Amino acid sequence: MSKIMIVYWSGTGNTEAMAQAIADGVNAAGQTAECCSVDEADATAVLACDKIAFGCPAMGAEVLEEDSFEPFFAGLESQLSGKKVALFGSYGWGDGEWMRNWAERTRADGAELLDDGLIQNGEADVTACQAYGKSLAGF
Numbered sequence: 163m164s165k166i167m168i169v170y171w172s173g174t175g176n177t178e179a180m181a182q183a184i185a186d187g188v189n190a191a192g193q194t195a196e197c198c199s200v201d202e203a204d205a206t207a208v209l210a211c212d213k214i215a216f217g218c219p220a221m222g223a224e225v226l227e228e229d230s231f232e233p234f235f236a237g238l239e240s241q242l243s244g245k246k247v248a249l250f251g252s253y254g255w256g257d258g259e260w261m262r263n264w265a266e267r268t269r270a271d272g273a274e275l276l277d278d279g280l281i282q283n284g285e286a287d288v289t290a291c292q293a294y295g296k297s298l299a300g301f
């Protein structure tokens with residue numbers, strides 16, 4: 163069974179709810195996902211997993227959250243080549259530009275990306291997140 167790690171940053175809880183629902187979808191598909199906030203994540207343990215899901219909302223001006231998430235993600239990028247990666251996050255008034263840039267960046271790192279990531283406006287759509295989790299289990 164492959165090991166799946168879900169690492170997220172969330173300011174007001176929307177991306178955190180997405181992370182939990184994605185984990186539920188993985189579990190419903192018969193696999194096990196570990197879900198943790200980026201502030202508790204251990205880079206070595208994350209890289210030891212077969213698949214990694216990263217979650218971060220659109221922040222700043224269409225960028226990743228800059229104090230915790232961006233440095234953590236940047237620190238792993240040189241080792242993402244060949245990894246199966248899923249990206250997700252919540253956004254507000256934009257059009258998903260942050261995710262398009264993040265997906266392009268992650269593909270340039272050599273990772274194999276699940277779809278083009280999953281974005282949701284505001285509150286988590288639990289059903290869609292669970293479906294994404296099931297896709298991640300079968301990825």
Ligand SMILES: Cc1cc2nc3c(=O)[nH]c(=O)nc-3n(C[C@H](O)[C@H](O)[C@H](O)COP(=O)(O)O)c2cc1C
Nearest residue numbers: 172173174175176177219221222224253254255256
């Ligand atoms: C400081 C700040 C910057 C933001 N920048 C953007 C942005 O560039 N584009 C966008 O679509 N939403 C932006 N948002 C909205 C958040 O992405 C949105 O509220 C999201 O649901 C927050 O997710 P969270 O609950 O996981 O923190 C911003 C919110 C904050 C607080």
